Amino acid sequence: PDAIGVGLGEDTGVVITGGDHLETIGSGQVIIFDGHELQHTNIAEVSEGEALSIEHMVVHIIARGYHYNVAKRTFFAPERVEH
Numbered sequence: 001p002d003a004i005g006v007g008l009g010e011d012t013g014v015v016i017t018g019g020d021h022l023e024t025i026g027s028g029q030v031i032i033f034d035g036h037e038l039q040h041t042n043i044a045e046v047s048e049g050e051a052l053s054i055e056h057m058v059v060h061i062i063a064r065g066y067h068y069n070v071a072k073r074t075f076f077a078p079e080r081v082e083h
Contacts, residue, residue: 005033020071
């Protein structure tokens with residue numbers, strides 16, 4: 001549950017500064033999967049190709065210019081950026 005997953009869209013990436021600050025670049029989106037509030041999952045029991053269940057996963061979808069602070073687990077619009 002402490003892990004954070006990062007999914008990159010086509011023609012999209014992240015710039016990481018300060019070790020914990022992500023900024024989206026490119027024309028697509030970045031998806032942040034944050035499991036710190038996870039309540040239940042069957043991930044340990046499912047086999048490849050089987051359906052996965054996850055309860056209370058926090059998901060952020062971040063477009064170009066938006067930011068995410070990994071240490072604080074917070075999302076920032078361009079005008080509210082904290083470095």
